[in-house]
Amino acid sequence: xxxxxxxxxxxxxxxxxxxxxxxxxxxxxxxxxxxxxxxxxxxxxxxxxxxxxxxxxxxxxxxxxxxxxxxxxxxxxxxxxxxxxxxxxxxxxxxxxxxxxxxxxxxxxxxxxxxxxxxxxxxxxxxxxxxxxxxxxxxxxxxxxxxxxxxxxxxxxxxxxxxxxxxxxxxxxxxxxxxxxxxxxxxxxxxxxxxxxxxxxxxxxxxxxxxxxxxxxxxxxxxxxxxxxxxxxxxxxxxxxxxxxxxxxxxxxxxxxxxxxxxxxxxxxxxxxxxxxxxxxxxxxxxxxxxxxxxxxxxxxxxxxxxxxxxxxxxxxxxxxxxxxxxxxxxxxxxxxxxxxxxxxxxx
Amino acid sequence: xxxxxxxxxxxxxxxxxxxxxxxxxxxxxxxxxxxxxxxxxxxxxxxxxxxxxxxxxxxxxxxxxxxxxxxxxxxxxxxxxxxxxxxxxxxxxxxxxxxxxxxxxxxxxxxxxxxxxxxxxxxxxxxxxxxxxxxxxxxxxxxxxxxxxxxxxxxxxxxxxxxxxxxxxxxxxxxxxxxxxxxxxxxxxxxxxxxxxxxxxxxxxxxxxxxxxxxxxxxxxxxxxxxxxxxxxxxxxxxxxxxxxxxxxxxxxxxxxxxxxxxxxxxxxxxxxxxxxxxxxxxxxxxxxxxxxxxxxxxxxxxxxxxxxxxxxxxxxxxxxxxxxxxxxxxxxxxxxxxxxxxxxxxx
DNA sequence: ATGAAAGCGCTAACAC
DNA sequence: GTGTTAGCGCTTTCAT
Numbered sequence: 001x002x003x004x005x006x007x008x009x010x011x012x013x014x015x016x017x018x019x020x021x022x023x024x025x026x027x028x029x030x031x032x033x034x035x036x037x038x039x040x041x042x043x044x045x046x047x048x049x050x051x052x053x054x055x056x057x058x059x060x061x062x063x064x065x066x067x068x069x070x071x072x073x074x075x076x077x078x079x080x081x082x083x084x085x086x087x088x089x090x091x092x093x094x095x096x097x098x099x100x101x102x103x104x105x106x107x108x109x110x111x112x113x114x115x116x117x118x119x120x121x122x123x124x125x126x127x128x129x130x131x132x133x134x135x136x137x138x139x140x141x142x143x144x145x146x147x148x149x150x151x152x153x154x155x156x157x158x159x160x161x162x163x164x165x166x167x168x169x170x171x172x173x174x175x176x177x178x179x180x181x182x183x184x185x186x187x188x189x190x191x192x193x194x195x196x197x198x199x200x201x202x203x204x205x206x207x208x209x210x211x212x213x214x215x216x217x218x219x220x221x222x223x224x225x226x227x228x229x230x231x232x233x234x235x236x237x238x239x240x241x242x243x244x245x246x247x248x249x250x251x252x253x254x255x256x257x258x259x260x261x262x263x264x265x266x267x268x269x270x271x272x273x274x275x276x277x278x279x280x281x282x283x284x285x286x287x288x289x290x291x292x293x294x295x296x297x298x299x300x301x302x303x304x305x306x307x308x309x310x311x312x313x314x315x316x317x318x319x320x321x322x323x324x325x326x327x328x329x330x331x332x333x334x335x336x337x338x339x340x341x342x343x344x345x346x347x348x
Numbered sequence: 349x350x351x352x353x354x355x356x357x358x359x360x361x362x363x364x365x366x367x368x369x370x371x372x373x374x375x376x377x378x379x380x381x382x383x384x385x386x387x388x389x390x391x392x393x394x395x396x397x398x399x400x401x402x403x404x405x406x407x408x409x410x411x412x413x414x415x416x417x418x419x420x421x422x423x424x425x426x427x428x429x430x431x432x433x434x435x436x437x438x439x440x441x442x443x444x445x446x447x448x449x450x451x452x453x454x455x456x457x458x459x460x461x462x463x464x465x466x467x468x469x470x471x472x473x474x475x476x477x478x479x480x481x482x483x484x485x486x487x488x489x490x491x492x493x494x495x496x497x498x499x500x501x502x503x504x505x506x507x508x509x510x511x512x513x514x515x516x517x518x519x520x521x522x523x524x525x526x527x528x529x530x531x532x533x534x535x536x537x538x539x540x541x542x543x544x545x546x547x548x549x550x551x552x553x554x555x556x557x558x559x560x561x562x563x564x565x566x567x568x569x570x571x572x573x574x575x576x577x578x579x580x581x582x583x584x585x586x587x588x589x590x591x592x593x594x595x596x597x598x599x600x601x602x603x604x605x606x607x608x609x610x611x612x613x614x615x616x617x618x619x620x621x622x623x624x625x626x627x628x629x630x631x632x633x634x635x636x637x638x639x640x641x642x643x644x645x646x647x648x649x650x651x652x653x654x655x656x657x658x659x660x661x662x663x664x665x666x667x668x669x670x671x672x673x674x675x676x677x678x679x680x681x682x683x684x685x686x687x688x689x690x691x692x693x694x695x696x
Numbered sequence: 697a698t699g700a701a702a703g704c705g706c707t708a709a710c711a712c
Numbered sequence: 713g714t715g716t717t718a719g720c721g722c723t724t725t726c727a728t
Contacts, residue, residue, distance in 0.1 A: 008479070010721055021699050026723060036697060053479035057414065058721035060405035061704050068452070073441055083643055086434040093421055093453045102482075103453040104416070105441045131356070131401035134450075241647050269647035276649045295431055296644040299589050299617035301624045358705055369715045374707060384713065406705030409720050 009050040018046035029054060060133075068104045069096055069322065070135035072125055074142065075107070083294050084309065085141060088163065091315035092139065099319045104135055122148040130158050137322050139163065150174050161321045163314060165335065167210035175321040175334045177314050181211060181291075184307035184340035185218030185261060186225075188289040191305070191342055192259040193226050197287055201257035202234040203247045203267050212236075215263050215291065233257055237267075244270020245277075252278060258286055259348070265290035265297045268304055272347070287348040303345030310338050357398040366394035377402060408481075416452045417444055417670065418483035420473055422490065423455070431642045432657065433489060436511065439663035440487065447667050452483055471500050478506050485670050487511065498522050509669045511662060513683065515558035523669040523682045525662050529559060529639075532655035532688035533566030533609060534573075536637040539653070539690055540607040541574050545635055549581040549605035551595045551615050560584075563611050563639065581605055585615075592618020593625075600626060606634055607696070613638035613645045616652055620695070635696040651693030658686050 011022045018025065020043060027034045028043040035043070046052075060066045071092065073085070093103050106125045122142075126149065129135050136159065140149050143164030153160045154174055166172035192200055202219040205212030216234070223230045232255055237243035244267035251257055252274065262268035268290030275282050282288045283302055290297050293308035317336050324331050359370045366373065368391060375382045376391040383391070394400075408414045419440065421433070441451050456472045474497065477483050484507065488497045491512030501508045502522055514520035540548055550567040553560030564582070571578045580603055585591035592615035599605055600622065610616035616638030623630050630636045631650055638645050641656035665684050672679050 008481070011723095012721085022721090023700080023723080024698060027698085030723080034697065039697080051479060053476055055409070055721050056480045056482040057405055057408035057412075058704090059723080061403070061409050061706085061720090062722045062724080064405075064704075066405065073438055075438060075442060083431070083434075086431075086437075089434075089453075090421055090423060093455045094423060097455050105437075105451040105453060107441045107445050128401055131399065132404045133356070134404040266647060269649070273649040294643065296642075296647050299614060299644050300648050301617070301621040359707095360705085370705090371707080371716080372714060375714085378707080382713065387713080403705050406720095407707080409704090409722085410706045410708080412720075 008055075009052045010055065014043065014046045014050060014052050017050060018043045064133065065136050065326075066134060067101050068135045069101050069319075070104050070106060070126070070129050070138045071141065072108055072138075073105050084292050084311070088141070088311045088315060091312045092318070094312075095315040095319040099323055101136075101319070101322075104129075123152050126153065126158070130156060136326060137161070139318055139322070143167070147172075159322065159325045161318045161325065163318060165210075165337075173334060175325060175331055177317045177321065177336045177338065179309045179314065179340050180337045181215040181340075182218030182221070184291065184309075184342070185215045186222040187340065187342045188261045188291075188305070188307055189219060189222035189226070191344065192261065192287045192289065192348060193228070195259075195287060195348065197259040198228055199233065199255065199257040200228065200259040200261060201251050201255065202230070202263075203244055203251075203260055203271060204234065204236050204263040205239060206236050212263055219261060239264055239266050241266055241270040241273065244268060245273040246270070248274035249278070252280075259288070260286065261289045263291055265292045265294045265304065265306055268306070269296060269300065272300065272304070282347040289342075289348055293343050297343075297345070303347060305345045305348040306343050307340050308343045309340050313338055356403075357400045358403065362391065362394045362398060362400050365398060366391045412481065413484050413674075414482060415449050416483045417449050417667075418452050418454060418474075418477050418486045419489065420486075421453050421455060432640050432659070436489070436659045436663060439660045440666070442660075443663040443667040447671055449484075449667070449670075452477075471497060474501065474506070478504060484674060485509070487666055487670070491515070495520075507670065507673045509666045509673065511666060513558075513685075521682060523673060523679055525665045525669065525684045525686065527657045527662065527688050528685045529563040529688075530566030530569070532639065532657075532690070533563050534570040535688070535690045536609045536639075536653070536655055537567060537570035537574070539692065540609065540635045540637065540696055541576070543607075543635060543696065545607040546576055547581065547603070547605045548576065548607040548609060549583070549599050549603065550578070550611075551583050551585075551592055551599075551608055551619060552611040553587060554584050560611055567609055587612055587614050589614055589618040589621065592616060593621040594618070596622035597626070600628075607636070608634065609637045611639055613640045613642045613652065613654055616654070617644060617648065620648065620652070630695040637690075637696055641691050645691075645693070651695060653693045653696040654691050655688050656691045657688050661686055 011025050014025045015022045025043055028040055032040055096103050108124050138160040140160055140162045143162055147162060147166055150162055150166055150172060162176040165176055165178045189200060202216060204216045220230055235247035235251060237247060248260060248271040260271045262271060268288055271288050272282055275286055280286050290304045290306040293306040297304035297306040359373050362373045363370045373391055376388055380388055444451050454473045454477060486508040488508055488510045491510055495510060495514055498510055498514055498520060510524040513524055513526045537548060550564060552564045568578055583595035583599060585595060596608060596619040608619045610619060616636055619636050620630055623634055628634050638652045638654040641654040645652035645654040
């Protein structure tokens with residue numbers, strides 16, 4: 001195609017060159033089946049020779065849609081949770097592209113007005129993007145402590161899909177996609193039971209985490225399913241390496257578990273610290289399993305077995321639901337629960 | 349503000365309510381100093397009561413700008429390089445917000461061509477966004493193997509700032525921001541020298557990596573500055589855990605270094621693997637330093653000392669240069685080289 | 697199958 | 713300071 005240094009070509013330019021009207025060019029782009037093949041061909045050539053692309057702003061104004069999906073990202077916190085979201089983000093960009101959408105990122109700390117001075121507004125940023133019709137829809141991801149955005153967005157009739165179940169509002173009707181954490185942990189338990197372990201400890205998060213309780217229930221139920229006891233084999237704390245280490249040291253001293261299944265890779269790393277300090281070798285003396293299959297799990301010696309969320313699939317399903325929502329199709333099934341897999345490495 | 353379920357308010361709606369013309373409302377938004385205080389106040393009230401936000405598409409069409417910054421993200425490769433880019437991305441979103449911009453993500457188009465040496469077309473995706481005026485500018489990040497995008501974008505008069513020096517085209521005039529890798533490695537050398545080490549090995553990338561050679565030069569020059577020999581103490585390979593492990597095992601056998609300074613955290617993890625297999629303890633028997641201060645460095649036992657890039661500052665400088673470029677201000681200084689810091693942990 | 701007219705919501709240019 | 717006019721580039725009627 002040609003390099004033009006002058007003004008960018010418009011529909012009118014193309015129409016002139018092709019010797020047709022502007023609408024015909026528009027049709028060539030949006031409803032090519034309406035054109036006679038020879039006309040289409042001529043228009044196509046004009047488009048190519050001019051290097052024409054339809055102006056996005058004009059199209060957006062006319063069609064009242066931007067083909068943009070909004071996603072709020074939080075400031076870099078440096079933890080495995082963030083890392084999972086980053087992996088998801090890449091997948092979302094790919095899936096969106098396939099559906100003809102781009103991803104627009106915004107941050108939670110924008111648009112500080114009188115109403116938001118008192119703390120982090122869970123709804124910050126959404127409002128303005130919505131009212132200014134900057135995006136067609138949102139993907140809501142930060143649902144780990146309930147999902148205040150969902151209700152708000154629903155009341156505004158804003159199209160969105162959540163990555164995460166409406167834990168605290170079971171009656172919610174908005175579309176969502178989530179990963180079955182309990183099933184993932186059950187996978188891990190099955191795996192270490194198969195390796196001959198019977199005293200399998202759980203190192204998890206505090207009770208106020210919905211996700212943490214879901215994963216923990218996978219441990220409890222799978223253990224009981226195998227006829228194993230969970231008594232005194234569980235610890236709870238924050239999502240830090242330090243907590244994982246402390247918990248493992250305490251359990252090792254009192255209960256002598258032979259396997260640790262952990263709510264996150266971060267916590268599992270702490271368990272690995274503790275084993276190293278106790279001169280125990282992960283994978284030989286004691287099995288360790290993490291959750292999220294982060295980069296850290298891949299590179300830590302000797303390699304950490306970990307539950308992996310199917311984030312590519314999550315992204316595809318989300319974009320899929322978004323498409324249904326935006327085309328006002330009835331949504332067949334508002335919630336989808338996907339199954340994780342287990343990535344086995346030398347720690348187990 | 350009021351909740352309206354009908355059609356979204358426009359300038360005309362606000363003008364009616366405030367009893368002024370549309371242009372006055374527009375001025376209230378864009379040039380408030382032009383209004384008499386009492387008029388401004390009245391318009392402001394009408395805006396608030398209606399919950400009005402200017403329509404983005406209309407504004408974009410008129411002003412020929414979208415206030416969007418385009419950034420290409422590559423499919424998740426699962427390595428430390430990606431992780432650094434993700435950390436940068438969060439910072440970029442924050443900095444962009446402060447400048448009134450949003451970040452639009454796009455991906456290298458279509459399917460990976462088997463014939464393409466480096467996997468993807470370096471210019472894929474930029475073209476369309478540019479021609480359709482979907483973004484005002486680009487941030488170009490994937491300059492690790494030279495920067496083919498830069499020349500192309502310059503020839504198109506496309507505003508952009510690069511994260512990464514124009515290694516292969518020193519005469520390039522486009523604005524860029526980069527981190528001084530050599531200085532970062534020198535920091536690491538100083539640190540281990542201070543700890544009493546003299547036989548300090550370098551585990552790096554192949555010669556075809558500009559970034560790798562830059563970091564390596566920091567090792568060579570700092571070593572010589574300290575009067576230390578670099579002879580036979582260097583290894584080169586890919587950015588993998590496996591290579592780091594092999595290199596460390598080989599060096600340990602033949603040269604018995606007491607410290608390893610590595611081109612990346614990934615490679616450093618491989619060195620840690622090797623030490624563990626050799627029953628050597630990092631931080632006690634042998635010092636190890638990585639590069640990037642990734643999550644893995646933070647959580648691996650016993651904690652990996654690592655060079656940290658000032659990505660928040662990089663993002664700020666980039667947005668700053670972008671602002672100058674977009675406002676057609678003369679750019680004071682097209683290239684900025686920032687200094688990294690050293691995060692000391694127990695591995696050294 | 698193609699063309700003419702209208703208008704999406706906003707701001708630049710100019711009048712008053 | 714404020715109002716009037718025009719038009720950014722596109723798509724949606726509707727006529728032919």
